[in-house]
Amino acid sequence: AQKITQTQPGMFVQEKEAVTLDCTYDTSDPSYGLFWYKQPSSGEMIFLIYQGSYDQQNATEGRYSLNFQKARKSANLVISASQLGDSAMYFCAMREGGYGGATNKLIFGTGTLLAVQP
Amino acid sequence: GAGVSQSPSNKVTEKGKDVELRCDPISGHTALYWYRQSLGQGLEFLIYFQGNSAPDKSGLPSDRFSAERTGGSVSTLTIQRTQQEDSAVYLCASSLQGGARNEQFFGPGTRLTVL
Numbered sequence: 001a002q003k004i005t006q007t008q009p010g011m012f013v014q015e016k017e018a019v020t021l022d023c024t025y026d027t028s029d030p031s032y033g034l035f036w037y038k039q040p041s042s043g044e045m046i047f048l049i050y051q052g053s054y055d056q057q058n059a060t061e062g063r064y065s066l067n068f069q070k071a072r073k074s075a076n077l078v079i080s081a082s083q084l085g086d087s088a089m090y091f092c093a094m095r096e097g098g099y100g101g102a103t104n105k106l107i108f109g110t111g112t113l114l115a116v117q118p
Numbered sequence: 119g120a121g122v123s124q125s126p127s128n129k130v131t132e133k134g135k136d137v138e139l140r141c142d143p144i145s146g147h148t149a150l151y152w153y154r155q156s157l158g159q160g161l162e163f164l165i166y167f168q169g170n171s172a173p174d175k176s177g178l179p180s181d182r183f184s185a186e187r188t189g190g191s192v193s194t195l196t197i198q199r200t201q202q203e204d205s206a207v208y209l210c211a212s213s214l215q216g217g218a219r220n221e222q223f224f225g226p227g228t229r230l231t232v233l
Contacts, residue, residue, distance in 0.1 A: 004160075035221065045161075045209065045224035052219070091160055095220070104149060104213070104220055105174065108160035 002027045004092050006109035013082045014117055020067070021077040021112045023092030032096050034075040035106065036066065039089040048090075051075055079114075087116045120144070122225035124210050130231045131200055139195045139228045143212030150193050151211045151222060152185055161209060167193065168215060200232045 003026040013019040025034065036048040051059045051066045059066040067076040079086055090113075093106040123142045131137050143150050152164040163177040167187040178184070182200075187193040197204055207229050211222035 033219065037224075043207065044226055045211075047221045047223065050219045050221060093161075104168070104215075104222075105151065105163040105166050105177065106153075106161070106222065107163070108153075110160045 002029075002094060002096055002107050004094050004107055004109035006092055006112050008112045009110075010113045010115070012115050012117060013079075015084060016081055018078060018080045019082055019114065021079070021090050021092075021114065023075045023077065023109060025073050025075060025092075025094050027073075027094065027096055029096040032094055034066070034068070035093040035095070036064070036075075036077045037091045037093060038086075039091060039111070041088070045091075049077065082116045084116050084118060087114060089113050122210055122212050122223055124208075124225040124228050126228060127226065128229045128231075130233065132233050133202060134199055136196065136198045137200055137230065139197075139208050139210075139230070141193045141195070141210030141212075141225060143191065143193070143210070144223055146214070147212035147223075148190070148215045149213045149220070149222075150187055151213075152193070152195050153209045153211065154206045155209060155227070156206045164195070164208075197230075200230075202232050205230055205232045 005024045032053045034051045038046045049061045049064045051068045063080045065078045089111045091111045092109045125140045148169050150167045153161040155161050165185045166174040182198045185195045207227040209227045211224045213220045213222045
């Protein structure tokens with residue numbers, strides 16, 4: 001069964017430093033997509049970055065990059081040059097199925113609470 | 119353009135009452151999803167609508183939960199005979215269909231409290 005595991009309930013990072021948030025996944029489908037979302041204390045879910053299972057390169061979006069290690073089934077989020085506004089809950093999620101997958105539902109991990117310290 | 123909107127933002131109800139939660143997706147988005155987020159937890163998939171196809175109801179936790187989507191746009195999630203364990207934030211999301219990414223855009227959620 002598909003599953004997302006985030007083993008870090010909480011993380012601290014100093015402002016301007018880089019931080020890695022861990023995510024491992026389990027699926028038997030060769031075609032899948034991996035997502036990271038940010039949820040600030042206000043509650044909205046903000047899409048950050050996407051990695052497809054067949055993508056040859058690691059995804060990058062500004063200060064966010066995804067360290068995709070397919071053989072290890074890991075999709076860690078790297079945030080460079082942390083800012084105070086990065087303090088939030090971060091969720092890793094997976095969608096099984098490829099191009100317009102059959103159901104498109106996302107399976108979420110339990111999240112990592114990141115605190116950026118000045 | 120406008121994002122996903124949900125109403126009400128907060129709902130307090132008594133155990134046993136029925137509640138209706140509304141979601142207005144982003145205009146032009148053909149896919150609509152409902153998720154539930156219990157306190158301190160990740161999101162749990164409830165139901166997915168895509169165009170005129172039969173919805174994927176595989177995440178609905180019991181037959182007290184139902185949802186409909188009228189005219190391919192607005193959706194209503196109904197919880198009958200609410201229980202205290204139904205207390206959670208109910209999030210709606212929408213996405214375009216087609217393409218590998220299909221990122222989902224979330225609304226602000228409805229916080230449901232069942233007393």
